[in-house]
Structure formats: structure tokens, C-alpha cells
Amino acid sequence: MEQQKKNNKTAGKGSGLLIAFSLYSRIPVPQTSWTEAGMRYALCFFPLVGAVIGGTVYGFVRLAELAGLNEFARACIGTALPLMITGGIHMDGFLDTVDARSSCQAREKKLEILKDPHTGAFAIIGCGIYLLLYLAVFSQLTQDAFPAAAGVYVMARALSGWSVVFFPKAKKDGLAYTFAEEARKRAAGGAMVFWWASAAALLLWAGGIAGGLAILAAVMIFIWYYRMAVREFGGVTGDLAGYFLQICELGMLAVFAAAGLAEKLGG
Secondary structure: OHHHHHHHHHHHHHHHHHHHHHHHOOOOOOOOOOOHHHHHHHHHHHHHHHHHHHHHHHHHHHHHHHHOOOHHHHHHHHHHHHHHHHOOHHHHHHHHHHHHHHOOOOHHHHHHHHHOOOOOHHHHHHHHHHHHHHHHHHHOOOHHHOOHHHHHHHHHHHHHHHHHHHOOEOOOOOHHHHHHHHOOHHHHHHHHHHHHHHHHHHHHHHHHHHHHHHHHHHHHHHHHHHHHHHHHHOOEOHHHHHHHHHHHHHHHHHHHHHHHHHHHHHO
């Protein structure tokens, strides 16, 4: 019986890994059934998708340097790569949340807007502004920002995953509620701490002061996100978690861009 439990746990982790990558990325993985055991562990591997994104972006930056790619082309591709790998699942949450928050309606109405499959004008405007800001930030990243900046994609997902499990829920359905109910909170929470600490170690080791400031920025955005979600929506949803992830990535990368700019001005 004990061996059977261990086998089920191992199988659950394996399917959880595949579920995480099939849900949060467009990376081809073997198909697997979304079993209860798999769902329990899927969120634990969410930041691993960020590690793949960070590694891919880092590899691209190095290749772009060797190939002599100009700054604008490097920034455009660097902006597009995370969206291409994720399929835009988090950007979708960002757009829905922008629409909801821009409506200035009561909480119930905002939650209805989150579920509305149609894209409003504010979402389109918000998307355009976000991508322009991301492009501007990425164009300012120096070679010295990497590999530390690769940790940004892991840390943002670790914090987003933590919020899905432990923050109050705005509604009793949806993806955030499903993962919070199915996930073993101790396992998911421990995994998020591990991934956050690993990303923090990379940021501090490779990024120095800039890495430390990027961590501080992530924590400040995380606190703001909690207060905003509870105040405006009564808790988090999957869309809000995606909204936070996009803002956290941009904010942390902006710190590295500012550090590089300050170094140029100081030199």
C-alpha cells in the first residue's frame, strides 16, 4: 500500500509537469490526462516554464550579440519571445484585467467583465502601451544584465503561483480556484518558496545591486497586487494572476534597464 502511494505520487508529479507546460506554454509535450493527482502538482512546475523562458531569452541575447543584430531588432525579438513561448495566456489575463479596472464599475461588474470573452478598447490600448514599454525597457538592457535578468521570469511566476494558492479568491470557480483546491498547499507553497529563492540567488549572484533592487521591486509590486485584488475584486482570479505576472516582469526588467542606463551616465 505504501509503495502504491509512492508510485501514485511520482505519477502525479510527472503528469503535473506535463500539465503545467501544456497549460502555461506552447512548448510541445506528451499529452496526458488532467487527473486529480496531476492537478495537485501542476502549479509546482509553473515557475519552471519561466526558467525555460529565461534561458531562451538569455541564449537569444548571446546569439544576437555574436550575430551583430542591431539593438532595435534585438529588443523586438526579446519582447516577443516570452509571448511566443507562453502563447499569450498571461497577456490575456492582463487585457481582461485592464478592461475590468478601466470600467470603474462595482466589484460584481468588474468580475463579469473578467469573464467576458470580448476584448474592449481599454484592453487594446493597454496592450499597446505595455508592449511599447516592454520594448523600450528591453532595448535598454545591456549585456551585463544577463544572466541575472533571466531570473525575472522565474520569480514573477513563483509569486504569481503563491498568490493563486494562498490569496483570497474572488470567486468559487475558474482556474485559480481549481488549482487552490486541487493543489496540496504545503507542496505548492514549498515549491513556490524554492523557485523564488532560486531566482533570488541568481539575481543577487549575477546581478549584484541591480538584482537586489529587482527583488525589492517584485516584492513591492506583489504587495500592491494583493491590496488591489482584494480591494477591487474581493480576491484573486486567474486573470489577475496573469496581470500581476506581466507587470512584475516589466517592473523587474525596468530595474535592470535603469541600472544599465545609470552606469552609462556615470561612465
